[in-house]
Amino acid sequence: xxxxxxxxxxxxPALAIIVFLFLVPLAGAVTGAFQDADGGFSFxxxxxxxxxxxxxxLFTIVIVALSALLTAxxxxxxxxxxxxxxxxxxxxxxxxxxxxxxxxxxxVVGQILRTFLAKNGLMNNIFVATGLITxxxxxxxxxxxxxxxxxxxxxxxxxxxxxAGAMASIDRGTVEAARNLGASRLRILLEIVLPQAAxxxxxxxxxxxxxxxxxxxxxxxxxxxxxxxxxVDMAFRINAYGDYGxxxxxxxxxxxxxxxxxxxxxxxxxRENAR
Amino acid sequence: xxxxxxxxxxxxxSGPTGEPFLEVDRASVQYGSTKVLxxxxxxxxxxxxxxxxxxxxxxxxxLLRTIAGFMMPTSGSIRVGGRDVTRQPPDRRGMALVFxxxxxxPHMTVARNIGxxxxxxxxxxxxxxxxxxxxxxxxxxxxxxERKPAELSGGQRQRVALGRALAISPDxxxxxxxxxxxxxxxxxxxxxxxxxxxxxxxxxxxxxxHDREEAMVMADRIVILNAGRIAQIGTPxxxxxxxxxxxxxxxxxAENVVPLLVEAGGERLRIAAGPVNRAAAIPxxxxxxxxRVVEARFRSEAAxxxxxxxxxxxxxxEDALVLDGVVMQASYPGGVWRHVVKIGxxxxxxxxxxxxxxxxxxxxKVPAEALFLFDATxxxxxxxxxx
Numbered sequence: 325x326x327x328x329x330x331x332x333x334x335x336x337p338a339l340a341i342i343v344f345l346f347l348v349p350l351a352g353a354v355t356g357a358f359q360d361a362d363g364g365f366s367f368x369x370x371x372x373x374x375x376x377x378x379x380x381x382l383f384t385i386v387i388v389a390l391s392a393l394l395t396a397x398x399x400x401x402x403x404x405x406x407x408x409x410x411x412x413x414x415x416x417x418x419x420x421x422x423x424x425x426x427x428x429x430x431x432v433v434g435q436i437l438r439t440f441l442a443k444n445g446l447m448n449n450i451f452v453a454t455g456l457i458t459x460x461x462x463x464x465x466x467x468x469x470x471x472x473x474x475x476x477x478x479x480x481x482x483x484x485x486x487x488a489g490a491m492a493s494i495d496r497g498t499v500e501a502a503r504n505l506g507a508s509r510l511r512i513l514l515e516i517v518l519p520q521a522a523x524x525x526x527x528x529x530x531x532x533x534x535x536x537x538x539x540x541x542x543x544x545x546x547x548x549x550x551x552x553x554x555x556v557d558m559a560f561r562i563n564a565y566g567d568y569g570x571x572x573x574x575x576x577x578x579x580x581x582x583x584x585x586x587x588x589x590x591x592x593x594x595r596e597n598a599r
Numbered sequence: 600x601x602x603x604x605x606x607x608x609x610x611x612x613s614g615p616t617g618e619p620f621l622e623v624d625r626a627s628v629q630y631g632s633t634k635v636l637x638x639x640x641x642x643x644x645x646x647x648x649x650x651x652x653x654x655x656x657x658x659x660x661x662l663l664r665t666i667a668g669f670m671m672p673t674s675g676s677i678r679v680g681g682r683d684v685t686r687q688p689p690d691r692r693g694m695a696l697v698f699x700x701x702x703x704x705p706h707m708t709v710a711r712n713i714g715x716x717x718x719x720x721x722x723x724x725x726x727x728x729x730x731x732x733x734x735x736x737x738x739x740x741x742x743x744x745e746r747k748p749a750e751l752s753g754g755q756r757q758r759v760a761l762g763r764a765l766a767i768s769p770d771x772x773x774x775x776x777x778x779x780x781x782x783x784x785x786x787x788x789x790x791x792x793x794x795x796x797x798x799x800x801x802x803x804x805x806x807x808x809h810d811r812e813e814a815m816v817m818a819d820r821i822v823i824l825n826a827g828r829i830a831q832i833g834t835p836x837x838x839x840x841x842x843x844x845x846x847x848x849x850x851x852x853a854e855n856v857v858p859l860l861v862e863a864g865g866e867r868l869r870i871a872a873g874p875v876n877r878a879a880a881i882p883x884x885x886x887x888x889x890x891r892v893v894e895a896r897f898r899s900e901a902a903x904x905x906x907x908x909x910x911x912x913x914x915x916x917e918d919a920l921v922l923d924g925v926v927m928q929a930s931y932p933g934g935v936w937r938h939v940v941k942i943g944x945x946x947x948x949x950x951x952x953x954x955x956x957x958x959x960x961x962x963x964k965v966p967a968e969a970l971f972l973f974d975a976t977x978x979x980x981x982x983x984x985x986x
Contacts, residue, residue: 497699504669505763522706
């Protein structure tokens with residue numbers, strides 16, 4: 325025992341922080357989800373959550389899934405061009421441009437897109453000014469579309485950053501070998517480069533999904549009417565009703581959803597490592 | 600490159616005759632402002648195995664990549680079978696490249712790696728499977744079709760890379776140092792496997808290597824490159840026995856170098872006695888030397904070591920050069936004793952069947968046929984030194 329003591333002492337501050345700042349509050353939230361107003365065990369919060377918010381939960385899943393898919397598609401396109409692009413100038417410009425949204429906070433993204441996507445916002449003003457549509461036909465995007473646009477706009481640079489790094493580090497010879505045999509650039513991207521960078525894409529998307537599940541500001545700024553995402557409902561339960569029980573239940577559902585994504589990812593990597 | 604004219608370079612004299620199948624015509628290549636190849640011309644016959652030999656940075660890989668179509672020459676052209684392919688993409692040249700790193704696709708099985716080129720050509724699935732099986736049989740990869748590259752040994756990976764290149768039946772096989780990542784022992788057998796395969800398929804092959812012995816063993820002709828130019832082209836015997844320049848001689852193992860003072864006189868070259876060498880007369884044999892000061896090169900195994908008293912001092916030696924020196928060090932690398940001999944200020948390496956003690960005064964005898972003479976590059980200095 326004495327032998328392990330210095331090691332345990334060294335670990336203890338980090339362990340204490342994890343226990344008191346993470347595990348204890350998490351346990352509190354989880355148990356809180358299963359407690360009724362009197363503190364007894366109950367599924368009441370979940371029943372209420374299901375009755376009030378099942379549509380919002382579905383809405384959240386659809387929005388996050390759609391955003392993740394669009395982010396993946398855009399990231400593959402951008403990272404692919406950064407890796408395989410033949411015009412050095414275009415590659416340099418793209419490399420410089422794509423990272424900008426990384427440095428803009430979600431709340432600012434919400435703000436920018438709110439003024440841009442509104443019915444009388446900048447986007448429609450431009451369309452009207454250029455004669456593409458008449459003022460009568462303008463449509464605001466401040467609903468699910470706005471949230472998806474904001475998520476994709478904010479998360480694409482992050483996923484692209486990781487993906488472009490992974491693509492840059494693959495053996496360049498594997499690309500040239502495919503070119504030597506006559507593969508087009510699109511085939512090289514999809515059949516040679518992307519499969520080798522796929523684990524990184526999966527990690528980036530998993531992290532991205534967790535981020536999107538936890539963003540409150542963007543849906544609040546862009547579309548807080550019904551249906552909306554889980555985070556808005558949680559904030560509403562606490563701020564309007566002081567109802568921590570249902571908020572905890574919603575939080576637990578969020579955690580289960582992100583946990584499922586992480587589990588799918590982990591199972592995939594373990595299967596690949598086993599091979 | 601040193602200005603030499605020792606042996607007349609006869610690049611085309613020994614090669615197969617007729618129209619070359621692959622022609623590099625005055626190709627220049629540069630990276631940014633650095634000129635890597637300058638006006639390089641090379642002809643390769645159909646079915647020939649040519650080795651591009653040179654030290655790192657000499658432009659051999661650049662030449663291969665230019666032929667393959669991964670680099671564009673700034674001037675000059677590349678022709679295959681009379682067709683200009685200079686502006687053609689890599690896959691329209693009828694060539695397949697085997698990479699130094701093999702560059703196998705790690706996410707594909709062996710069978711899919713080999714069959715990918717055919718899949719790109721839109722061949723039906725049965726045809727691809729048949730060709731893949733054929734390649735596996737040819738290269739001894741039976742039963743490994745479902746493995747991923749990570750589950751193969753180095754030699755097996757190398758053969759998969761070869762199979763992938765050969766599956767599309769290319770006219771020309773390009774090999775970029777394909778053996779350099781293999782264990783020394785495997786490398787020796789793979790050398791013979793590749794050249795046997797090349798002969799069997801009758802395919803034209805260009806092999807880049809920095810390994811002299813590898814080039815000698817595998818190639819029909821060797822192209823020695825130096826600083827983006829061809830230093831010499833010839834059969835292995837020619838470049839080994841009749842190096843056209845001091846660089847080629849040194850690259851082919853004639854590392855011992857001694858400055859000599861020569862008086863040309865008809866059939867025989869008279870070598871004047873110098874601080875380290877006895878007077879000698881050797882057959883001229885077409886050696887054309889411009890200046891009086893020459894650089895003599897020879898291999899350690901081509902010289903003989905004798906005790907200092909073996910040759911009378913005053914008499915000029917015939918058909919051989921005799922140098923006087925002192926043994927500095929003797930070692931036994933196997934087969935022969937290797938001696939480091941101090942000759943004046945320089946040291947040379949000489950092999951001998953029996954050992955001489957360190958500190959012993961010796962005479963080194965170099966037979967005329969093993970002596971390569973070139974005009975010295977730094978004439979003035981050399982002449983001062985010899986007088």
